[in-house]
Amino acid sequence: MGERLRVAIAEDHYLVREGTRRALEDSGVVEVIAAVGTAIELEQVVARQHPDVVVTDIRMPPGHHTEGIDAAHRIRAAHPRVGVVVLSQYAESTYALELLGGGTAGFAYLLKERVGDPRQLVHAVTEVAAGGSVVDPDVVAALVSGTARGRSTLQALTDRERDVLERMAQGRTNAAIAAQLHLSESSIEKYATSIFAKLGFRDEPETHRRVAAVLTFLGDAGRARPL
C-alpha cells in the first residue's frame, strides 16, 4: 500500500463529521488530517496543510447557504491540484452543476448518505485526487423518469442512445449497462461513441467524456430558454 491520501473534512454537524472521518479512515487509504466545522476554517487548513482532497458539506455556518460550493471554487482557484468532494443533502442537479459546471476535473458531488457507503465515498475521494470526477447516481436518477424525451440538446439522440446515456449518467459501467439492456458490451461501446460524437465530445479522454455527457444530461434538465 502506497502513500495514504491526505484529506481535510468540513462539516458542521458533529455526528456526520465524525462518521465521515471514520468511514474514510477505516478504508486504510485515507488519512484525515483535519476535520472542521466551517468553510472558512477549511480554507485555512488547505492553505496551511495542503491536503490532497477536501470533503465538504454545502450548507454551513455562518450563512447556511452554499458556503461549501463557494469554498470549493476558491480552493480550486488557489490550489489547482486539490480534489474536492462535496457532500450534499440536496438531490437537485442545480447544485451539482454549479460545482462541476466550470470544469469537471477533480470535483465530485455526492449525497450525504454515502457516509454510510464507505466504498463509494472512498472511490470519489480517490477519483478526484486523480483528477477524475463523480456525480451521485441518485442525483441523476431524480432526473431520469422518462423526462429526457423532448429535451432540446438531447433531441439528436435516438431513444436507445438516450437510454444508454441515462444509465451512463447514473455512473454505470458499460458492462452494467449492457447487462441491463440485454445488449453486448461492444454495442454499448458503439452507442457511447455515437453519443459522444453527437454531443461534441469526440476528442476528449474517456472518463471526461462520460462526465461531460452526464453534465449535458443534467444541465439540459428544466433549463429555461430565453423568452
Added chain:
Amino acid sequence: MVGHDWSVTIRQRLPALLLLAGAVALVTTVPVVFVDHGVAKELPWVSGIAVFFAAAVLVWRRRPDHPAAWWFAVAGALVVIVQMLDGLLLRISASAEPAVLAWAVLGYQLTSTVGMVALAHLFGLFPDGRVRHAYERRVLTGLWWLLALPPLVLLGRPTLLLPSYHQLADVPNPYHLTGLAPLGAVAGVGVELLPAVFVLGAFLLVPRYRRADAADRQRIRWLLPPIMFAAVVVAIDLIAWRRFPDGSPSLVAEVGLTALWILAIASLPIAIAIALLRPTLLDVDQVIRKSLVYGVLWSLIALTYVAAAAGLGMLAGRRFPLGLAIALTVAATLLFQPARRRLERAADRWVFGRRADPTRLITDLGATLAETLELERLLPRMADTLQEGLGLRWARVRLDPSAPLDAEEPALTVPIVLDGERLGVVECGPREGGALSEGGALSADDEAVVTTFARQAALAVRNVRLTAELERSRARLVRAQDVERRRIERDLHDGVQQDLVGLIGQAARVRSHLDDESAGSALADLQDGLHHVLADLRELAHGIHPSLLSDRGLLAAVEALAARSAVPVSVWADPQLRDRRLPEAVEGAGYFTVAEALANAGKHAAANRIDVSLARSGEGLRITVCDDGAGFDPATAVGEGLANLSERLAALGGRLEVASHPGDGTTVTARLRAADG
C-alpha cells in the same frame, strides 16, 4: 299714522295697484283687440300677455316681499296696460284730433318705456332682484333717462310716432318745434328701439350668472329653455312664411304656428314664475323629471339637426342632379353631426351638469371612492370633486392640518371627525369669480354640503386605512408563513436530516465491524430503511421550502421543478430574471404557483407537455403555466390548492387567473408585483 314713510307705502302698494289696473285693462281690451284684428292674428300675443300677467299676479301674491317679484308684478301689469293703450291708440287714430292723439301717443310711449325699464330690472337683477355690482345699479338707474325720449319725440317730430306695426297713415304733430327736429328724429329711433332695453337686461344677466352660486344659477337657467324655444319658433315661422310667399299659409300650418307662438310667448313668464317660486322643481332628487327635460332638449336638438340636414338636402335637390344632392345631404348630415354632439353635451351639462347639489357631489364622491384605495390619490380627487361640485377656486383635503402651507386663507374649514378622532380638515377656497370679500363667500347651503362631504370623507379615510391595514396584515401573514416554512426546512436539514446521516454512517461502521452474517443483513435492512426515511425527509423539506429557492432564486427553483417533473416541461424566462432576485414573498408565491400548477397538470389533467413562462411585465412578474391536459370547468372546480394560492397572491397585491375548458388544457396565470407588498 305718525311718521309713516309714504315712499315705502307707495313702493309696497304700487304693484297691487298696477296689477288691478292691468286686470281692468285686460278685461276691457281683449274683446276690442279680437274684434279689430281678428282672433287668429292676436291670440298668440293676447294669450302670451295674459299668461305673463297671470304669472306676475301669482308670484306677487306668493312672494310679495321678494324684490324680483316686485319688478315682475310691475312689468306684468305694465305689459297689459301698454297693450290696452296700444289698442286704444289704434281705435282713435283714425278719428281723434291730432292734439288728443299726440297726448295719447305720449302716454302710450311713457308707459311702454316704464314697462321696458321694469323688464330690464327684472332680467338684469334676476333672480333675487337685488343689485350685486355697482355697475348694475348705474346701468339700470340710467335707464330711467329713457323717459326723456317720448317728450323729445313729441316736441321734435313733425309727425306723430305711431306704432309702426299698425301701418297707419302719418298724422301731423301739432306740438312740433322745427328747431328740435334733429333731436326729435334721434329720439324717435330711440323710442322704436325701446324693446332692446329688455335685451340689455338679459345681457346684464351673463356676468351675474358667472358669479352666482349654484342655487341662483339654477334659477337663472330656468330662463334658457323658453328663450331657446322662442328662437326655434322664430326660425320655424320664418321658414314657414317663406314657403308661402303670397302670405297665405294653409289653415293647418297657421293653426300649428299659432299654437307654437302661444307656447313660446307663454313659456317665458311661466319659467320666471317657477324660477322665483320653485327653482328646485326639477332638482336632482327628481331625476326622472330631469331626464324628461333632457329628453325634450335632446329631441329639440335632434329635430333641428334633422331639419338642418334635410333642409340642405332639399335645397340641393332642386338645384343639382339627384346623385349630387344625395351626396350633399350625406355630407351635410356628417357636417352637422359635431355641432349636434356639442349641443347635446351642452344640454347634458346644463341638465345634469356641474351643480352644487349635495346628492350629485356625494354621488361623484362615491365614484371617486370606488376607484381609489390609496390616500395619496384619494385626497386630491376628493378635493377636486368638491372644488368642481361647488365651483370653488380651490379645495383641499388634508390629513395633517398642522403642516404649514403657503396658501390663501380658506373661506371655509370643516374638520373631518370620526368617533371623536380628528382625522384632518376639508378646506375650501372662495367661489370662482369672486374674492372672499365680495360674493366669493360660501353660503349656509354650501357649508351644509361641505359638512356632509367631510362626514363621507371621514368614512372614506377610515375605509382606506382599514383596507391598507388589512392588506398589510395579509402580506405580513404571508411573509410570516414564508419565514416559518424556511425555519422548518432549516430545522429539518440541519437537525433530523443530519442526525439521520450520522446514524446511517454509524450503522455502516457497526456492520463493517461485525462478523455475524445475520446481524449484518439486519443492519443492512436498517441502513436501507434509514435511506428511505432520509429520502422522504428530503422530499418533505423540499416541499416545505426548497433551499434552492432561497439560495438561487425563483428561476433556478422553477428549473429544478421542471427537471424533476414526470411530464416534460419547457421553461421560458426573461433572461434578466436569472440574476435578479425578487422579494422572498414574491419568489415564494411564484414558486408555489408553478409547483401547484405542475402537480395538477401531472396528477389530474394527464397532460403530455407543459409550458412554463416567467416574464416581467412592467413593474411586475407574470407567470404562466400552460398544459395540454384534460382541462376542467373553472366555474365549478377550482381546487383548494389554487384557491389558497389565489389568496396568497392577493395578499401580495397580485392575482391568479385560471383559464380552462374541458378538453382544452389549462392555463394558470399569476401576476405579481415585483416590489414587496
